[in-house]
Amino acid sequence: MAAPPVMCARGSVTAHPERQGSTISRMVTRxxxxxxxxxxxxxxxxxxxxxxxxIEGRDTVSGTWADTxxxxxxxxxxxxxxxxxxxxxxxxxxxxxxxxxxxxxxTEPHDIGMHRVALAVDDLDAALxxxxxxxxxxxxxxxxxxxxxxxxxxRGPSGILVMLAQKL
Numbered sequence: 001m002a003a004p005p006v007m008c009a010r011g012s013v014t015a016h017p018e019r020q021g022s023t024i025s026r027m028v029t030r031x032x033x034x035x036x037x038x039x040x041x042x043x044x045x046x047x048x049x050x051x052x053x054x055i056e057g058r059d060t061v062s063g064t065w066a067d068t069x070x071x072x073x074x075x076x077x078x079x080x081x082x083x084x085x086x087x088x089x090x091x092x093x094x095x096x097x098x099x100x101x102x103x104x105x106x107t108e109p110h111d112i113g114m115h116r117v118a119l120a121v122d123d124l125d126a127a128l129x130x131x132x133x134x135x136x137x138x139x140x141x142x143x144x145x146x147x148x149x150x151x152x153x154x155r156g157p158s159g160i161l162v163m164l165a166q167k168l
Contacts, residue, residue, distance in 0.1 A: 060077070060097075148168055151163060
């Protein structure tokens with residue numbers, strides 16, 4: 001039997017006093033990627049590549065190392081890493097083959113946990129046309145934030161919340 005998952009403690013957490021405002025090396029050097037489990041990896045890849053992301057690589061992962069890293073016995077998944085045109089943002093999509101993927105209710109904007117993926121676009125109307133071809137439409141409409149951004153949330157493949165934002 002697998003050990004129960006270890007959860008982080010709840011409550012307020014403050015930075016280590018020795019690290020606040022200091023030049024001590026930080027543990028995190030960059031955000032590598034955001035991982036999203038999906039029902040259909042090909043549909044998710046099509047959605048994100050049609051919006052302008054590129055496939056960096058695809059693979060199938062399994063084995064002891066994957067079981068250990070992810071914390072699932074018999075872990076076996078198809079993965080794809082997508083990157084933004086500027087090369088700084090990456091999304092890792094994974095479709096679990098084993099253990100069987102479990103559907104969960106789609107998250108709502110106010111749910112605790114993974115909230116959404118935000119993508120900057122150069123033409124929001126064109127991005128919404130692409131999203132619509134994938135059956136994805138704004139949750140409510142397009143907003144104008146202080147004449148700085150036009151933005152909206154769409155529900156993407158597998159229920160992923162995706163914010164599309166165009167700087168004005």
